[in-house]
Amino acid sequence: MDKRNWLITGVSTGLGRALAQAALAAGHTVVGTVRSEQDLQAFEELEPGHAHGRILDVTDDGAVSGVVAEVEQSVGPLDVVVANAGYGLEGTFEETPLAEVRRQFDVNVFGAVATLQAALPHMRRRRRGHLMAVTSMGGLMAVPGMSAYCGSKFALEGILEALGKEVAQFGIHVTAIEPGSFRTDWAGRSMTRAARTIDDYDELFTPIREARQKASGNQLGNPAKAGEAVVHITTVERPPAHLVLGSDALRLVHAARTAVDEEIRAWETLSRTTDFAEGAQL
Numbered sequence: 328m329d330k331r332n333w334l335i336t337g338v339s340t341g342l343g344r345a346l347a348q349a350a351l352a353a354g355h356t357v358v359g360t361v362r363s364e365q366d367l368q369a370f371e372e373l374e375p376g377h378a379h380g381r382i383l384d385v386t387d388d389g390a391v392s393g394v395v396a397e398v399e400q401s402v403g404p405l406d407v408v409v410a411n412a413g414y415g416l417e418g419t420f421e422e423t424p425l426a427e428v429r430r431q432f433d434v435n436v437f438g439a440v441a442t443l444q445a446a447l448p449h450m451r452r453r454r455r456g457h458l459m460a461v462t463s464m465g466g467l468m469a470v471p472g473m474s475a476y477c478g479s480k481f482a483l484e485g486i487l488e489a490l491g492k493e494v495a496q497f498g499i500h501v502t503a504i505e506p507g508s509f510r511t512d513w514a515g516r517s518m519t520r521a522a523r524t525i526d527d528y529d530e531l532f533t534p535i536r537e538a539r540q541k542a543s544g545n546q547l548g549n550p551a552k553a554g555e556a557v558v559h560i561t562t563v564e565r566p567p568a569h570l571v572l573g574s575d576a577l578r579l580v581h582a583a584r585t586a587v588d589e590e591i592r593a594w595e596t597l598s599r600t601t602d603f604a605e606g607a608q609l
Contacts, residue, residue: 331561332403333357334395336385336442337412339366341511342461342550346409349554351377358398358405360385360412385412385438395445404453407561408446409504410439410460413479417536418521419528420474427521428475435479440486450499457500457561460487464507464576467569468583472535491568500566504557505580507573509548548573 333350337343338359347357351374359370360383367380379402381394399405413435416427439460450456465473466480484503491501520536523529553572560566571577591598 331355331406332398333407333409334360334398334405334442334446335409335411336360336383336438338370338380339363342506342509342553343409343411344370345511345550345554346411346557347378347554348373349551349558350407353558355407355558356402358402360394385410385442386433388437388441391438391441392445395442395449399449405446405449405456407457408442408450408459409557410442410458412438412442413461415473415518416475416521417472417518417539418475419472419525419532422524422528423475423521427519428478431475431479432482435476436482436486439483443490447494447499451494451497454498456498457502457566458490458494459502459504459557461504461506462487464505464571464573464580466503466505467571467580470535472532488568501568502560502566503569505569505571505576506553507548507571507576507579508542508546509550509553509573510546511550512543547575 333347333355335343335347335350335357336359338347338357339361343359347359347370350357356377356379357374358379358381360381361367361370362382362384364382367382370380371378379398381398383390383394385391395405414431416423416431418427443458443460446456446458450458460483462480462483463476465477466484469477469481487501487503494501518539523532556572557570560570571580
């Protein structure tokens, strides 16, 4: 396998760290972004000479562009870019402050967009590359109590799918990575939780929040295997536009998409009534 240069945002912990470790183990060079000098040093110690840390806040558009340009010059042409940095925001729609929703989109959507936009011109000129972003099974199905998070991931899914159709002509691949529940701290200390303020949601939401907290650290998904799976798709001729990771994600995504298909069929007759009788006027 050819040795490649990777850029992965958010490699301090979780899936970002696991993905970076998998790419390093495969012999690639990885530039990983972190938020502190301590995390930078810890990352570079994983594989001296091949693991390169950069401190970056992905919500700073100028900084994102600057890091990508600097890495292209100092490390080399980027072959694979993974917009992984993000976090979970838990809370019912009504109880989640609008400022928190905006912050969720700033990081999960616009941080990813800034990263991919910064890398794309370089890949387009070279007529090769692989752009990825970590969305979630929550980008293909939604659960109560995660409206802002799922909304951000649904948005990113749409951007990636359209992007893939735009840049295929340049030999650039685009993949949305859709993990299920993995054994990281995503649902633990990394999760932002909106305060409970409305008793009407107690019956529905209290058990959901308690179950998620209880499951943290005991999830089914193995982050190391997720990292290996992502590295694998960079070696195939036709990588997927969507990579669902985890049997739980497969089950829930299949169920959600089946429900949508069934509802479309159930209301198909009404849907057709909204056309002009004479058809399109060309």
